[in-house]
Amino acid sequence: MSSFFNWWSASYTTEVRYSKESPLVVTKEQHSNTTSVGLRDFVERRCPSLYSEFRPAWWLPNGHMQTLYCVLGKFSARDKVVYKRTLLRLLDGGTLGLDFTPVDDSHLPPDTPIIVVLHGTHRRAILSPACMPVHQGGLGYRAVVVNFRGCAGVPVTSPQLYSAGHTDDLRQALFYISHRYPEAPLLGLSFSLGANVMTRYVAEEGERSRLKSACILGCVHRLFATYIGRHVYSKGMGRNLVNLLKRHLGTFNPDHEVAKAAAVTIALTNPTIDLFDEHFTRIGGGSSPPWPFASANDYYEYSSSHNVLSTIKIPLLAINAADDPVVQDVPMDVEGDGWVIMALTPCGGHLGWFEPDEGWGQVRRWIKRPVVEWLRATGEDFVRSPPRWRPLHEEGGFLKEVGIDRLGCRELDGSNIIVGTEGEAGLLAGL
Template sequence: MQKKLHSVFGPSAGFKSVPWLPNGDAHTIYASLGNFELVDRIDYERYSDSQLRGWLSGLDISPPSSVKSFQPGEPIIFVTHGLTGGSNESYVRAVLAPLTAPKERGGLGMRAVVQNSRGCNRLPILTPKLYNACTTDDIRHAVLWISKTFPGSPIYGIGFSLGSNAITDYTGEEGDTCPLAACVSVANPFDFVAANKHIETHSLMTKYVYNYALGGALQALLARHQRVFLDSPDSLIPHDDLVKYLQARSVTLRDFDELATKNVFGYKDAYDYYAHASSSRFVERIRIPYLGLNALDDPITGRHTLPETQARMNPWVLLVRTKHGGHLGWFEYAPDGSLRRWYVQPVREWLEALIEVRNTLCLWERRRFKILRL
């Protein structure tokens, strides 16, 4: 596998930042504020809640069935996005563009299935329930739906930020019976206790910029769907506390978790949730090929959240750390001088190698079966 990961182990391996983004803060802010509308365009076909029988608001599929019909055995890339994100996010589209492109155009010819978390990406919330960093039931249902809709297709998972924590939790929970062929984690916080402490205390930027920006994104999400929580008799969020929260001028991540996550999911407090959600607890239980990509200067996760000991003890896990890159940034110059995200290269190399190995084994099994029949 190391021979295939040229961007990690090759002679010119490693991430080489563009000079005008000197640190993790710069990469993170540019990833959030940069204009990526005209690059990595992806066409999706949305499956609605009625088609999914009520357990999930929607899945986005690419290429759409009208563009490319299902081919038996075609590889599927299943995606879980970051906090309040969706299939529309530039960090998702950046990696899906080369993975879903046809082989004749240099792509891997995969079909993408992106899970949009409840209430995200223009989707409604049908019941007074949200999602969190360890919501694995929706992932479990999505994987079952993919298995039924695309029978015989290997499913490769990839998660970003909050979504990478959730899919890592899922992979560890499933253990030896995990239906995924492999999993990739990009910018995973891993240890939510340490990550939250980092955001609240590391620097003025983390405490007053990222903390309030992420908290504000969650407040806006809850505000868009407030009628479900204010009017439903089944809502577990106290009415008066919710009204006060929605009227607050600024809120933090912890504010949201103390109000919504704690009450909706039954945790004692935000700290109890952070301890329970941390996917570092499940790394040692992973039994499929797993690639983790993290930047040590990531201002959201911090550098002390990585499960390095667990990764060293588990032969299924490869944890790759870069010195720079920020949170879902990793901007570098491509050989043609254009701007690109570095993590796309190791993800593609990793999946291409695994697909090649799987195809070789499948061919060997078919030949072996013919010999046995003779």
């Protein structure tokens, strides 16, 4: 009874922070007119759900319960999404899998916004309404999920996997997407480790970002600071990553340093995420400088997205939960030119945010409402200044940016239909 009383009487107000200086943004108003307003005013008017109370379902009252329900709950029937996969071969020999939805988009105008998604099974709850036709109550957008090397059935064809600090794979995927849909604004949406990658990308690119806006959820800053985090979540993630490495070990040249690191890593008897990073990620998490790192701590220090927020030049909304048992020490200070908005719910776990729905024991994700509002606002209402990205050109069959010779991609022949989230099973697979 005391737990129920605490749940009923607690305050569930979301804390939203902006920088002291809110930049002016140009927005579309009625009759195609435009006006300039402060970013804070824009968000408050276009994203009212961000300020709404999130009260968790009474039987999922804390971060651990919310997080575990992400793993154990069955959501495929409610939020079913079908994708068509395109494989990209990168200049370094690696392969990415781009999953596009809807499968048949021939009816959509060429300037339809595209949601570019990184990592996480949790995306279905947002992509389902965002890509639903307008006449059915959705936004009518396209979306593309960028699957990292080795994830969700994507083959490993070079001596590298993925990491929180390697942004070149996203960068090359955006070459292809922006070339295929040159009139479409690209809206970033990312989860957990993918959120860290996307944040670093938009910070590194500044005004050259190919993303018009970004929304990041459950961004990784400091992992597994709690006892349960170290002994449950960290071990679960460590086992998942070692199993992933085992599946792809035979694709590495045995004489390569990444293959040697992989052999040592899969021999670990009780792998945790930090041990995996110490033995493998610092070496095989990237294929260009500053990789390899001397230690996992050096990799963590380099990869932290919090250190680069001040250089972001597009609207970025970051939403985290204060009781997230996976991600600890969420920074709320906002620096730079004011393009970053930080939101913190008092509860919600790691990418959970389950609240009561109609029917006994039924839940829905609160996070869906503010994120869909954000996508609509930045996709349709926000008018971006002409971006300064580098032009694309083709060289040797690879699509490249002018002035950057080390990166490039080309489409591989063949495609296949992906239903739901094939290949993403396992404890915290969406981290």
